[in-house]
Structure formats: C-alpha cells, structure tokens
Amino acid sequence: MTNMIDRIPTVTIQRVTAALVILIVGFWLLSGLFLFAFTTLYLVFIVVTILVVRSVPVQPGQWLARRAVRRGLVSAIALGSILLALSHAGPNDAGGEPFILMALALGFVFLGRATQRIASAPDRQVDERQEALRNRAHRLAYGIFAPLAAGIVLVTYVAGAASRAWLASAFQGSGTLLTFFLLLVFLPAMVLAWLEPDRLVGTDSPQLAASRRASLAITMVALALVTPIALSVALVLVPIRTTSFFRPEQGQTGAKCTYFDARAQVGLGFGAVVPLSAVACSDGRTASEDWGLNNSDCHPNRTEMTTVDTVECTRTTDASGTLHFTYRARVRSAVLPFLARDVVMTLVMAGDGHVVRFP
Amino acid sequence: MTHANWLQGSDIRRALVIVTGAVWGFFAVPLPRSLDGAGMPLTLALLLLDVVLGALTGWLAFARTASLDERQAALRDRAYRLAFRLILLGVIVMVLGAIAGSIADNSGTPIQPADVFGSRWIIGLLELLAALPTVVIAWLQPGSVEEAESPSRLSPSRWLPLIAVPLLAALWLVAIAALPVEASAVRDDAKHGLLSANETCGHFTGTRDVGYGFGAEVRLDVETCWDGNRAYAFRKDIYADLTRCSVEPGTADFARVRKLACTETTDADGTMHYQVQATVQSGLLSTVTRNVVLELDVTRDGTVLSFG
Numbered sequence: 001m002t003n004m005i006d007r008i009p010t011v012t013i014q015r016v017t018a019a020l021v022i023l024i025v026g027f028w029l030l031s032g033l034f035l036f037a038f039t040t041l042y043l044v045f046i047v048v049t050i051l052v053v054r055s056v057p058v059q060p061g062q063w064l065a066r067r068a069v070r071r072g073l074v075s076a077i078a079l080g081s082i083l084l085a086l087s088h089a090g091p092n093d094a095g096g097e098p099f100i101l102m103a104l105a106l107g108f109v110f111l112g113r114a115t116q117r118i119a120s121a122p123d124r125q126v127d128e129r130q131e132a133l134r135n136r137a138h139r140l141a142y143g144i145f146a147p148l149a150a151g152i153v154l155v156t157y158v159a160g161a162a163s164r165a166w167l168a169s170a171f172q173g174s175g176t177l178l179t180f181f182l183l184l185v186f187l188p189a190m191v192l193a194w195l196e197p198d199r200l201v202g203t204d205s206p207q208l209a210a211s212r213r214a215s216l217a218i219t220m221v222a223l224a225l226v227t228p229i230a231l232s233v234a235l236v237l238v239p240i241r242t243t244s245f246f247r248p249e250q251g252q253t254g255a256k257c258t259y260f261d262a263r264a265q266v267g268l269g270f271g272a273v274v275p276l277s278a279v280a281c282s283d284g285r286t287a288s289e290d291w292g293l294n295n296s297d298c299h300p301n302r303t304e305m306t307t308v309d310t311v312e313c314t315r316t317t318d319a320s321g322t323l324h325f326t327y328r329a330r331v332r333s334a335v336l337p338f339l340a341r342d343v344v345m346t347l348v349m350a351g352d353g354h355v356v357r358f359p
Numbered sequence: 360m361t362h363a364n365w366l367q368g369s370d371i372r373r374a375l376v377i378v379t380g381a382v383w384g385f386f387a388v389p390l391p392r393s394l395d396g397a398g399m400p401l402t403l404a405l406l407l408l409d410v411v412l413g414a415l416t417g418w419l420a421f422a423r424t425a426s427l428d429e430r431q432a433a434l435r436d437r438a439y440r441l442a443f444r445l446i447l448l449g450v451i452v453m454v455l456g457a458i459a460g461s462i463a464d465n466s467g468t469p470i471q472p473a474d475v476f477g478s479r480w481i482i483g484l485l486e487l488l489a490a491l492p493t494v495v496i497a498w499l500q501p502g503s504v505e506e507a508e509s510p511s512r513l514s515p516s517r518w519l520p521l522i523a524v525p526l527l528a529a530l531w532l533v534a535i536a537a538l539p540v541e542a543s544a545v546r547d548d549a550k551h552g553l554l555s556a557n558e559t560c561g562h563f564t565g566t567r568d569v570g571y572g573f574g575a576e577v578r579l580d581v582e583t584c585w586d587g588n589r590a591y592a593f594r595k596d597i598y599a600d601l602t603r604c605s606v607e608p609g610t611a612d613f614a615r616v617r618k619l620a621c622t623e624t625t626d627a628d629g630t631m632h633y634q635v636q637a638t639v640q641s642g643l644l645s646t647v648t649r650n651v652v653l654e655l656d657v658t659r660d661g662t663v664l665s666f667g
Binding site for chain 2: 013014132134136142146149153154157160167172185
C-alpha cells in the first residue's frame with residue numbers, strides 16, 4: 001500500500017511532531033533557564049535519558065515475556081494514570097504529582113521493554129506481523145481514548161460554569177492534562193502489551209548482546225529515578241544555608257530605621273528559598289514596621305519540587321516597645337510529601353532601635 | 360470520468376480533507392479573536408464535511424471487522440495508527456496556534472486562557488478526536504474501479520448520517536431560543552479607598568450564558584463605590600477599566616451579541632441602578648434571538664438590592 005507518507009519518508013508525522021515539541025520545550029527551557037535552574041537541568045537529563053533508552057534495542061526478558069506480568073504492568077499504569085488525572089496541584093504546582101509521575105515513568109520504561117517499543121518503532125523496523133498487531137492496538141486504543149476524552153471534554157464544558165472553569169484550568173496545566181498527553185503517547189503500547197500472547201523464553205528466545213549503551217541507559221534511568229528521592233531526603237538532612245545583613249536606612253524625620261535582608265535556602269537543587277526583606281523603625285521608645293512585615297510578605301522566594309506552607313506569620317510589639325516578627329515556613333518535598341522541614345525567620349528590634357535578633 | 364467516478368475519486372476526497380483542515384484551522388487558532396457568531400455555521404460545515412468523507416469512505420473507520428476484507432481491515436487499522444499520532448500533532452498545533460495568535464494579535468489586549476480554551480478550542484479538539492480516522496482513510500484510500508461501480512456507494516444508509524447536520528442545527532437553535540440561560544453572580548470583597556478614604560468599593564461580575572458554552576455570554580462588570588451619599592460605578596483607574604461594557608473576545612464565537620447597552624442611573628436616595636441589556640442572535644438564523652438583562656442595584660450605604 002503506497003501513499004504520500006510512504007513516498008516521502010523524510011517528512012513523517014513523528015518527525016513533525018518531534019520538531020514542534022522541541023520548539024515548544026526549547027522556548028520553555030530558555031525562558032526558565034535562570035528561574036528554575038536545577039529543574040531545567042533535571043528535565044534536560046530526562047530528555048537525554050529518553051533518547052539514550054530509545055536507542056538501545058530491548059527484549060522483554062523472562063518476566064515481561066509473560067502475559068500475566070504484562071497485564072499487571074498495564075493495570076498498574078492505568079491506575080497511576082487515574083491517580084494522576086484526579087490529583088490536584090497543590091501550592092506552587094507540586095501537590096504529590098511528581099511521585100506518581102516517577103512511578104509512571106518507571107512503568108513506561110518496563111512497558112517499552114515488554115513491547116520492544118514496536119508501537120512507536122519506524123516502519124522499517126517492524127515485520128508484517130508486528131505491523132498488523134500494532135495497527136490493531138492503535139485502533140483499540142483509539143476506541144478507548146477518543147470517546148473517553150471527547151465525552152469528558154464535552155460533558156464538562158456543557159454541564160455548567162463551574163465545570164467549564166475546571167476544564168479551562170485543567171487545560172492550563174494539571175494532572176489531567178498530563179494524563180491526556182501520556183495516554184496519547186503510551187496507550188497504544190499499553191494495549192499492545194495487553195494483547196500480546198506469552199513469548200518464548202529461555203534458550204529458544206532471541207537474545208540481545210549486552211552493550212555499553214545498554215548499561216549506560218540502565219544507569220541513566222536509575223539516576224533519573226533516584227535523583228528526586230535523594231534530593232528529597234537531602235531536604236531534611238542538609239543544613240539550612242542562611243545569608244543575611246542589615247544596614248541603616250533613611251527613615252522619617254526623627255526615626256531610626258534599619259533595612260533587613262535575609263535568605264534561607266533549604267535543600268539541594270530541589271528546595272526553596274525563604275526570604276525576609278523589611279524595614280523597621282524606632283522613635284527611641286517604640287519599634288515599628290515600615291514595610292515588609294505583613295501577612296502578604298510571608299511567602300517563599302523560589303521553590304523547586306517543593307511546597308511551602310506558612311505555619312506562622314506574626315508581628316507584635318510588647319509593652320517595652322520591642323518589635324517581634326516571626327515567619328515560620330514549612331518546606332515539604334513534592335516527591336515524598338512526608339518529608340518536610342521548618343524554616344524560621346525572626347526579627348526582634350528593641351524600642352531604642354537596637355537589633356536583638358535577626359534572622 | 361463519469362459522474363459516479365468523479366464522486367469516488369481520491370482527488371476529490373483529498374480536496375475535501377484539505378477543506379476540512381482549513382475549516383478546522385478556524386477553531387485551532389484564536390484568530391480572528393472573535394468569530395462573531397460564525398462558530399456554529401463553521402461547526403455545521405465541519406460536521407457536513409466529516410459526514411461526506413465518512414460516506415465517501417464507506418464509513419470504513421466505523422465498520423465491523425467481520426464485514427471487511429483483509430485489505431480494508433489493514434487500511435483501517437493503519438489509519439487509526441496515523442490518526443492517533445495526528446491527534447498529538449493537532450493538539451500541539453493548537454497550542455502553537457494559541458501562542459502565535461497571542462503574538463500576532465495587535466489589539467493590545469493579551470489573549471486570556473479563557474479565550475484560548477473556550478468553545479472554539481473544544482470544537483477543534485472534538486473534531487480531532489472524532490473525525491481523524493475517517494479523514495486519514497479518505498486521504499489514503501485508493502480510488503478503486505470496483506468501489507466506484509458499487510451500488511452501495513449511493514445507498515441511502517451510507518448518507519443517512521447527513522441528518523446529523525440539521526439535527527445539530529435545530530438542537531442548537533432550541534438551546535439559543537428556549538433552553539434556560541446559565542447565570543452567575545460574583546461579588547468581590549469590598550475594599551476601601553479608590554478615590555478617598557471615606558468611600559468603599561466592591562467589584563460585581565454577573566454573566567448570562569446563552570447556548571451552554573456554545574452561544575454567547577453577556578457580562579455585567581461593575582466596580583461599584585459608595586460613600587454614604589450615593590453609590591456609583593467607578594470607571595477607570597491607572598491600570599484598567601474597572602467597569603466595562605463590552606463583548607469579551609472568545610465569548611461570542613457561536614452567537615452574536617447585538618444592541619449591547621449599559622445604563623447607570625442614580626435616584627434621589629443615592630441608590631445606583633445599573634442595567635446591562637443585550638440581544639443574543641443566532642449566527643444561523645437572525646430571527647432566532649434571546650433578550651438578556653442583568654441588573655445591579657446598590658444603595659448609598661452599600662446594601663445590594665438586586666444583583667444578577
């Protein structure tokens with residue numbers, strides 16, 4: 001069967017899609033290069049890992065050659081996808097989704113191995129049986145995906161203003177949108193893994209020679225999965241690095257003012273920067289806030305794969321005229337949400353303008 | 360070439376595919392910013408093209424495997440594989456279209472997420488999901504002599520789905536003219552001091568949505584202030600028009616908003632009466648209309664007498 005796509009193999013749907021994805025991701029990475037330094041590096045590493053993994057031929061191996069194991073894997077991925085779709089992004093857009101994504105990423109690596117990645121392989125790399133099988137898998141996957149996606153989109157859009165608003169927010173980035181794209185890419189492979197019968201195992205099955213690239217791919221996958229976990233643990237183990245200074249500031253007539261600036265950096269790579277930047281003044285008897293010591297000032301400066309909750313943000317002036325300000329933030333790992341660390345920023349200024357404690 | 364052959368030719372099918380892609384482009388890219396009621400005629404055109412393509416391909420995409428020979432089954436399954444990849448490509452094109460649209464737009468108003476992910480986007484996405492296998496088959500299917508001479512080519516059952524076009528049009532006209540209008544009313548917390556310390560202001564946003572997202576939205580958007588002597592609509596600060604009387608981009612793609620009028624009066628007690636009136640007109644039949652009224656009455660001490 002010939003068609004235009006066959007006749008012009010240099011322009012394929014995959015290549016056009018890949019070019020557009022690279023365009024979008026490239027712009028995004030460039031725009032965020034300096035803002036999200038470590039996350040950007042990590043994502044670049046993930047992309048390189050995917051490219052390396054895809055360049056290595058795979059065989060299912062003893063376990064994944066079994067249909068029951070493959071079906072269990074597909075069920076686990078389906079469950080993870082449902083959880084991801086239902087998860088809500090928390091503060092700073094990181095509400096438990098990263099952990100599910102990591103588990104799914106591992107599942108997709110196994111899925112590729114189980115199906116020898118024939119669902120997305122170039123035409124020249126598949127035989128006639130595989131071609132027929134993957135086409136059938138795509139048809140069945142389409143039958144699952146299209147009615148599900150179209151039904152959800154149409155019903156939520158027509159149902160009412162609230163569901164319409166949810167849909168608009170989902171389109172702008174959420175677990176639901178991620179699930180949509182993941183299923184678009186991986187659902188045919190999932191169907192393929194479900195359909196394929198038990199394969200030959202043991203001495204009769206074809207074996208691939210071990211290669212350096214295969215070892216590199218395994219190492220990179222392991223590193224990609226271990227890095228977020230290790231950095232989440234580092235969040236609670238690595239000492240908090242705090243930089244601070246204060247200096248006299250021009251104030252109102254007769255007032256003695258001081259500018260305070262502090263930054264507490266929590267974690268390594270994946271972490272947060274909790275700032276305190278304010279001016280407090282003293283008239284000789286009472287210290288008071290000029291700016292920067294309000295509820296609206298208690299928020300993190302930068303977060304990467306963490307959520308930051310304000311536990312305490314209080315400002316009081318006692319009977320002796322001393323100003324007390326406390327900002328306590330809880331930095332929680334988005335990958336392992338049970339790991340958290342409190343950061344406390346304190347400013348105490350005596351009524352005569354003397355700095356008692358900072359930060 | 361006979362008349363029958365002309366209808367079955369792969370060239371005409373490919374031409375229809377290109378036309379379908381061009382019509383889809385109106386939904387995929389948010390330019391022009393507003394379709395001003397043309398959304399529904401374009402949707403019906405898209406549906407018509409889909410049905411014609413379906414009929415010309417013998418509804419191969421939806422045929423049962425048992426009714427197909429080996430060649431047809433192989434073509435259908437291959438089309439589904441290509442269609443699956445084209446969905447991803449199509450969604451990426453829609454995202455890029457939204458970005459390009461916001462860059463190319465010269466109106467000075469940034470494109471908001473609601474403009475991009477509104478009814479146009481939904482139709483564009485639904486078209487991808489529902490019609491792509493048929494579109495791909497129409498592109499790939501060779502024009503065979505046997506099929507051109509097949510009597511089933513013109514059988515009524517093959518063309519019966521065309522009835523979906525007038526049915527959808529009728530359903531939509533009923534939704535515009537008779538079905539309940541969705542209403543919402545949101546009041547932001549009152550705040551102090553837009554002009555002076557002794558006045559208080561609050562923002563009131565009310566909407567009437569005709570056509571369940573696939574029609575038009577009429578909006579009341581008023582920054583109301585009161586100072587004990589009178590209530591009034593505060594119109595402009597240094598950043599933006601806080602009280603607006605306009606049709607927002609992306610809210611009237613499928614039906615037109617005509618005769619939009621916002622009136623503000625203050626009675627002797629200092630109570631402000633603000634009213635928005637508009638006529639929502641179907642983009643298909645100008646005689647199918649719906650009058651919409653939104654009201655906001657606020658006393659001089661900030662008591663809301665009516666809203667919505």
